[in-house]
Amino acid sequence: VDIDNTIARLERLAVQQDLDFIRVDPRVTRDDRNLLLNIDFALVRGPRIFVERIDIEGNATTLDRVIRRQFTAVEGDPFNPREIREAASRIEALGYFSSANVTPRAGSSPDQVIVDVDVEEQPTGSLGFGATYSTSSGFGLTFNFSERNFLGRGQTLGFDVAAGAGTGTYGFSFREPAFLGRNVAYFFNISYSTTDSANDTSYSTTVGNITTGFEFPLNEFARMGVNTFGRYTDLYSVPTDSSDILQREATRGAEWTMGLGYDLTYRTLRTGLDPDSGVLLRWSQDFAGIAGDVSYVKSELLAVAETKVLNGEVTLRAIVEGGALNSLDGSSDSRIVDRFSLNGKMRGFEYYGLGPRDNAAGNEDALGGNYFAVAKFEAEFPLG
Numbered sequence: 001v002d003i004d005n006t007i008a009r010l011e012r013l014a015v016q017q018d019l020d021f022i023r024v025d026p027r028v029t030r031d032d033r034n035l036l037l038n039i040d041f042a043l044v045r046g047p048r049i050f051v052e053r054i055d056i057e058g059n060a061t062t063l064d065r066v067i068r069r070q071f072t073a074v075e076g077d078p079f080n081p082r083e084i085r086e087a088a089s090r091i092e093a094l095g096y097f098s099s100a101n102v103t104p105r106a107g108s109s110p111d112q113v114i115v116d117v118d119v120e121e122q123p124t125g126s127l128g129f130g131a132t133y134s135t136s137s138g139f140g141l142t143f144n145f146s147e148r149n150f151l152g153r154g155q156t157l158g159f160d161v162a163a164g165a166g167t168g169t170y171g172f173s174f175r176e177p178a179f180l181g182r183n184v185a186y187f188f189n190i191s192y193s194t195t196d197s198a199n200d201t202s203y204s205t206t207v208g209n210i211t212t213g214f215e216f217p218l219n220e221f222a223r224m225g226v227n228t229f230g231r232y233t234d235l236y237s238v239p240t241d242s243s244d245i246l247q248r249e250a251t252r253g254a255e256w257t258m259g260l261g262y263d264l265t266y267r268t269l270r271t272g273l274d275p276d277s278g279v280l281l282r283w284s285q286d287f288a289g290i291a292g293d294v295s296y297v298k299s300e301l302l303a304v305a306e307t308k309v310l311n312g313e314v315t316l317r318a319i320v321e322g323g324a325l326n327s328l329d330g331s332s333d334s335r336i337v338d339r340f341s342l343n344g345k346m347r348g349f350e351y352y353g354l355g356p357r358d359n360a361a362g363n364e365d366a367l368g369g370n371y372f373a374v375a376k377f378e379a380e381f382p383l384g
Helices: 002-016 064-068 081-093 244-250
Strands: 022-032 034-046 049-057 096-108 111-121 125-134 138-150 155-163 167-178 184-196 204-219 222-236 254-265 276-290 296-310 314-327 371-380
Touching: 002 034, 002 081, 034 314, 049 064, 081 096, 081 111, 155 244, 222 244
Parallel strands: 049 111
Antiparallel strands: 022 034, 096 111, 125 138, 138 155, 155 167, 167 184, 184 204, 204 222, 222 254, 254 276, 276 296, 296 314, 314 371
C-alpha cells in the first residue's frame, strides 16, 4: 500500500508540473546480506495515448454526469492507467452500484483509448417503520425514509419522525454533492424536537434548528464546510424543587439565535480506496449572536484512529472527542439546551445519566456541561 501511495503521489505531482505521460516504475533489488529489499522509483516517459471517449452502460437510473465526475480525466486528456483504476474505486465507493467495471480498449487510432464503464445498479433507498415502549414515556412510533441517489442525481434525501407521549423529533435533510456542477456540496437540514417531563427529565423543552451551507475539498484528504444556522429554544415547566440554575434559565422564555459556523475534516479512512487503516480528525466551531437573544462560541474536536488486524478480521479503533462552550458577551450564562450532554457519547449510562448535577436540589436534574472530554477504545470482530 505504501508503494502504491508513493507512486500515485509522484504521478500526481508530475501532472501538476504539466509533465504528461510520465510513469513511475518501481524497481526492486534484493540485499541478501541485510535481508532487505531496496526500491528505486524510476521516472519513465510512457507512450503518448489520449482518452478518446468515456462510454457508460448499465446506469438505468443514475445520470451519466454522476459517474463522469468521478473521473479527473475527460475526452482528449492524456491516458493514465492509475487514474482510471482510482476512478473505478471512487465509483464503487459511491454505494450506488453492486458492481462497477472500468476497462480501457483500443480507440479509432493507435494513440486513442476508449474507457468503458459498465455498472450494475443496486437499491439506494430505505423505508422504515417502528414502535417503541419506555416505562417513562410510554408507547411511541417511528418512521424514516432515506434515499442516497435521489432521482439518479447523486443527491441524498432523508426524512424521519419519532413521536411518543408528549415527545417528538422531526427531521429533514438534503445534500447535493456537486452544486452547479462544481466539486462543492450544498446541504440543508431542518429539525424540530419536543420533550416533556416524562422523558428522563423533570422539565420540558422545545428546540428547532435550520442549517444550510457548503462543503468543499482543500486537498485529497481534507475538506472544509461553512454554514449558517438559526435556532429556536424554549425551556419551561421547571418544577420548584429543581436547581436554581434551571429555574433561572426557564425565566428567560423562548429565545432565537442566528450564527455562522465552520468545520475542518481530515480523513484517510477512505472506503473503497484504502479501508485497512487511517485517521479521522474533525474540528468545528459555531459562532452564535449575529442576530437573536443568545451569543456564544461552541467548539468541538473529534479524533478517530482505526486499523484492521488479523487479516482484516478485527478492527481496532480509538476515539477521543471534546468540546467547549464559551459566552461571547462576557457573561457566564448558558442554557442546558446549548450545553453538552454525554447522551450517545458514552455507553452504559441512562439518558442524561452522566454529567453535572445540583445535589442541593430536590430532583437533582442533570444540568449539562460547558466542557466535556471522552476517550473510547473499541475492538470489532465477527461472531460467525
